[in-house]
Amino acid sequence: MQYSIVEYPAVETTALADEFIEGYEGVRTKSLFLVNRKKNRSYLVIMDGAKELDLDSLAEQFGESRLSFGSPERLQPALGLEPGIVSPFEMLDPDPREVKLCFDEVMLTERS
Numbered sequence: 001m002q003y004s005i006v007e008y009p010a011v012e013t014t015a016l017a018d019e020f021i022e023g024y025e026g027v028r029t030k031s032l033f034l035v036n037r038k039k040n041r042s043y044l045v046i047m048d049g050a051k052e053l054d055l056d057s058l059a060e061q062f063g064e065s066r067l068s069f070g071s072p073e074r075l076q077p078a079l080g081l082e083p084g085i086v087s088p089f090e091m092l093d094p095d096p097r098e099v100k101l102c103f104d105e106v107m108l109t110e111r112s
Contacts, residue, residue, distance in 0.1 A: 006024065008020035008021075009084075027048055029047065029048060029107065030046075031044060031045070031046055031088065032046075032086075033070040033078070035069075036059075036066065037066040042099040043101075044079070044086070045058070045103075046101070048106070078097070088103075
C-alpha cells in the first residue's frame with residue numbers, strides 16, 4: 001500500500017484542514033475530545049469528518065448522562081495536545097492515558 005504524508009499547521013476546523021488534503025484519497029476524519037458531565041472521564045472520538053455528531057446518542061452508548069466538548073485546559077493534561085492538533089496517534093505515548101479512544105465503526109469500513 002502506498003501512502004503520502006501531508007503536513008500542515010494546526011487547524012481548528014475540518015474545513016480548514018480540507019484545504020491541505022484536497023485531491024487525496026481516503027476518508028476525511030475529525031478528532032473530538034469529549035468529557036462526561038462530572039468531568040471525570042474523557043473520550044477521544046475519531047469519526048468521519050462529513051458526519052454530524054449526536055452527543056446525546058453517543059452519551060447513551062457510553063453509559064453517560066451527558067457528554068460535552070472538553071476545554072483546552074482539560075485537553076492539555078489529558079493528551080498533552082492543543083486544540084487543532086488532536087490525533088489518535090498521541091494514544092501511542094507510553095505514559096498512561098485516562099482517555100478512552102473510540103472509532104466510528106462505519107468510518108472504518110468506508111473508502112473514498
